[in-house]
Amino acid sequence: MTDRVENILRDYFTENAFKPGDQLPNEFEMAQKLNVSRNVVREALSRLRMLGMVESRPRRGMVMAQPDLLAGLEKVLNPLLLSQDDLKDVFELRLVLELGVSEILFARKTPEDMAELEEIAERQKGLAVLTKEDEIEFHGKLYDMTGNETLHRFQSMLAPVFDHVFAAYYNKTSKSSKLEQVTHYDLFKVLKEGTAAQFRTAMYNHLAVYIDSASSR
Amino acid sequence: MTDRVENILRDYFTENAFKPGDQLPNEFEMAQKLNVSRNVVREALSRLRMLGMVESRPRRGMVMAQPDLLAGLEKVLNPLLLSQDDLKDVFELRLVLELGVSEILFARKTPEDMAELEEIAERQKGLAVLTKEDEIEFHGKLYDMTGNETLHRFQSMLAPVFDHVFAAYYNKTSKSSKLEQVTHYDLFKVLKEGTAAQFRTAMYNHLAVYIDSASSR
Structure with a gap:
């Protein structure tokens, strides 16, 4: 009723x-x-x-009133409640966003943003292992640079589910060296000196271990 | 309370x-x-x-119970209620999805799906102008081919907002010939015979008029 x-x-x-x-x-x-x-x-x-x-x-x-676009989604993104299919869909959705955001990044990047991104990437170069927080800091900054508040919030909402799926299903496969081939610092360099197409390729290689998992489901 | x-x-x-x-x-x-x-x-x-x-x-x-991931979002995607910023964010979000989905499409495409996509693209080649329904038919089939139900439903939910924004803000600029350079049939051919990277480029050119609008906001 x-x-x-x-x-x-x-x-x-x-x-x-x-x-x-x-x-x-x-x-x-x-x-x-x-x-x-x-x-x-x-x-x-x-x-x-x-x-x-x-x-x-x-x-x-x-x-x-002006509705909150993502309020409903935010409340249900609970790994314990979602079906396996939904979890995998969300996992892929984040990959799709990371790969698709290249053009907007190139159109919007500013010297100030790039300086901040460089500081993050430079600092992370010295770390043996990147924590979740490091990942969020770098990738979150990229979304921040798009100037698209919805996109930024959306991807940060997806992150816990993404980590949950990766930990649960894919962590048994050794985190292949592919993942290490393109680092956050490399991504920064391409964003600074390359083209949108090159950045898409670099991001693809950076995420290759995840993409392989997703494709072979 | x-x-x-x-x-x-x-x-x-x-x-x-x-x-x-x-x-x-x-x-x-x-x-x-x-x-x-x-x-x-x-x-x-x-x-x-x-x-x-x-x-x-x-x-x-x-x-x-298992929550419906997109139920909340679906209820608020009303162009009349969203702020201008939210509308533009959603507009871009759809572009990001279209550009990011390439790898998954290449990993999942089947001969049956390709035959169906060819039938659609072939039929649309004969049309002077594509309607919204034609656009939905072709791009919807691409999302269907990803096997990602959430992604498929998500993009079809975004479509009315996307059209609203494009009609309201960008239609004054002549739909440049760029848009015509890469047709649905061309996209089909690249998906059939090309690589994921080539498909990303082709999709970028197919959507160029929209991407230009988005980037220059």
Whole structure:
């Protein structure tokens, strides 16, 4: 029942072209119009509030709001709950993003960003083993450089699932030397002096051990 | 208050390593344990039910479930509600996916899939103008070929926002001849006879008009 009312409400908002900030009818009016109980309306609105689609304003009641694109996804990216297929899909999704982001990086990189990336890559050159935090620092900086907030947040949400899948299924295969052939520092150099196409190739080689795992599933 | 209880419940499930199928305490027990009203618990559970994290089973009450990864995102991908920044982020996200998917396509393509793709590309060669449906048919088949259900559904969810952004902001610039240089049929040929790297380049040229728009924002 709540599912139905939630769908009806979303359709109603779309059909009436409600925009963020627009005043919504109150719970009582909605319940009457839809001929359902106020409890059901309250539950459906609570769901929409979770997604950021509606919010309560003091003395104005409920208004339409700008939803949080990734709020729903963020809540379910729990390795313990997802199916094996979903976990592998998410694993691949991160690889696809890393490989696809090259053009935007080349279009947007600034000297300031490159200086910061160099500092990270330079520092990591001295480390025998890179931790998860090191990986996140370098790759996170790349996403930061895209200027695409959604992409940045999306990939950082995928990271724990990615690590979980890699640890669970693929870690038995020796982390081949392929992975070491292209380092973070190498990636930095290509981003600085190469082309978008060269960077895509370098990123492919950097991620080769993961891509091989994914392709052979 | 419901936000807080929703978070507490999710943390509680994680800390106790609840897996899909596991029986959950009933509303009454949860309300007592958290010292909140049953209405608040019911609202929080309704949110989790929307995400597919919990479900009601006849005679068993509430059990843990396998969440629907993209359910939350799907509900908010409404061009009328998203901010301009979010819209542009989603526009780019689709481009990133199209460019990044090459390796997986080459690893997974089958003769049957290629025959189907050829049939589509061959038929579209005869058309003067490609409609949205034609675009979806060709690019959707590519995602279908990845065998990654999440990626496939994700990109088809992004399509309406992508079209909205392109129509609203970029259609004034003449659809340059670049777009025509690499056709769906050309993409098919490269996928059949070329390499993953060549396909990435061909896809880049196919999407050049969009990528130019995105880069210059």
